[in-house]
Amino acid sequence: MIVIENCAVATVDPAGTEYSDGHLVLDQGRIVAVGPGHAPRYHRPVRRIDGTGCLATPGLVNTHHHLYQWATRGMAQQSDLFGWLETLYPVWAGLDAEVVAATTAAGLGWLALSGCTTSTDHHYVHPAGAGDLMAAQVEAAGGIGLRFHPCRGSMDLGRSSGGLPPDTVVEETEAALAATEEAIDRYHDPAEEAMLRVAVAPCSPFSVSPKLMTEAAALARRRGVRLHTHLAETVDEEEYCRRTHGCTPVEYAERLGWLGPDVWLAHGVHLDDAALDALAGSGTSVAHCPSSNARLGAGTARVRDLLDRGVPVGLGVDGPASQEANQLGAELRQALYAARLRGGPAALTAREALALGTVGGARCLGRGDELGSLEVGKLADVVLWRLDGLGHVGIDDPVAALVFSAPAPVELSLVGGVAVVENGELRTADPGGLARGVRRAHRVLARRAR
Numbered sequence: 001m002i003v004i005e006n007c008a009v010a011t012v013d014p015a016g017t018e019y020s021d022g023h024l025v026l027d028q029g030r031i032v033a034v035g036p037g038h039a040p041r042y043h044r045p046v047r048r049i050d051g052t053g054c055l056a057t058p059g060l061v062n063t064h065h066h067l068y069q070w071a072t073r074g075m076a077q078q079s080d081l082f083g084w085l086e087t088l089y090p091v092w093a094g095l096d097a098e099v100v101a102a103t104t105a106a107g108l109g110w111l112a113l114s115g116c117t118t119s120t121d122h123h124y125v126h127p128a129g130a131g132d133l134m135a136a137q138v139e140a141a142g143g144i145g146l147r148f149h150p151c152r153g154s155m156d157l158g159r160s161s162g163g164l165p166p167d168t169v170v171e172e173t174e175a176a177l178a179a180t181e182e183a184i185d186r187y188h189d190p191a192e193e194a195m196l197r198v199a200v201a202p203c204s205p206f207s208v209s210p211k212l213m214t215e216a217a218a219l220a221r222r223r224g225v226r227l228h229t230h231l232a233e234t235v236d237e238e239e240y241c242r243r244t245h246g247c248t249p250v251e252y253a254e255r256l257g258w259l260g261p262d263v264w265l266a267h268g269v270h271l272d273d274a275a276l277d278a279l280a281g282s283g284t285s286v287a288h289c290p291s292s293n294a295r296l297g298a299g300t301a302r303v304r305d306l307l308d309r310g311v312p313v314g315l316g317v318d319g320p321a322s323q324e325a326n327q328l329g330a331e332l333r334q335a336l337y338a339a340r341l342r343g344g345p346a347a348l349t350a351r352e353a354l355a356l357g358t359v360g361g362a363r364c365l366g367r368g369d370e371l372g373s374l375e376v377g378k379l380a381d382v383v384l385w386r387l388d389g390l391g392h393v394g395i396d397d398p399v400a401a402l403v404f405s406a407p408a409p410v411e412l413s414l415v416g417g418v419a420v421v422e423n424g425e426l427r428t429a430d431p432g433g434l435a436r437g438v439r440r441a442h443r444v445l446a447r448r449a450r
């Protein structure tokens, strides 16, 4: 049993309950009490954690990522999405299991240090002969200790068939479907407290055939897993859809059976009112990636309009090649800024930004009943943010300090009550070793791309 006390608490429950001085009690991986003041006394061994100077929030949920891109940061610096992809696809053609293992561990370790306790990954590059990339990811993620939702991505529409990626990085349609089903068989855990869940995730309209999209949706629904893809990210993508399919990306997704309460879409930047209504009416969720959208100059998502229509919206750091900082805690502020640049200073509050990063993300992943808020019965995924240092001191409202000010140091991060970050340090891996792994992976890809 773990007791955390003497800290501010933002529960992010439906009533928005907060305590300026409160406590949390965790037992067997779940939250058993949360409230004001000190925790009750227990007649059994209890680990007491003094949260003085900290704010407790639910662990952040990252809803969109491409961990392998840790090995290819800082490239195509002035490119838009299509130009950036065309620069990077040939480099990614050199991926193998070792590169994927190193970047997965490094990326998840870095995410843990920015307050993330659950992360997806969308891995859609499977070059022939690259090895078992899903197995490499799962093993590396297990070592870091975050809840992990690997999305088995795929591409089958190479350049020779009218797609954007070179033929060297796409798979055969049937092979992609078979590998996706195998990933579900081997790794998907439907249990409530699952550390590992698999989703089905063909990459994007310009790299995936309609056949793969349709059959992937059927596969996911037959197996009871969730669906993820990129949609409505850029103007170029919209033009591609209009030219190739005679409709908008959201109309295309609807036609293929890709809207629904089991689907979460990355980006959703370029949405007209009809598209917003279609997402809302179908219960589809959106992974909002404001830093990546800014880095690639893709545009600013209509987050206020999505929220006003009741669309679940989570946050994603997106791949580190299109968003080199890749800190999930920092996306709270970026989301607030993006919404306000579009809609003015009342367009998003600090509390709404925190809700995007927590309960909104949990809903994207279909885990709103288990994750995303500090409520009795939910899983014990908790972050203590240190707010008494120079970066945050003197801001009376702790949620405003967390969202408006510099990315706050994570004092403690618990996943199911198990410490992943403690005293501000990653407990499950050595960051120096992770960095060396990324450096090696970067050199390997650079050499193979020559």
Ligand SMILES: [Zn+2]
Binding pocket: 064, 065, 066, 230, 266, 318, 319
């Ligand atoms: Zn992406």
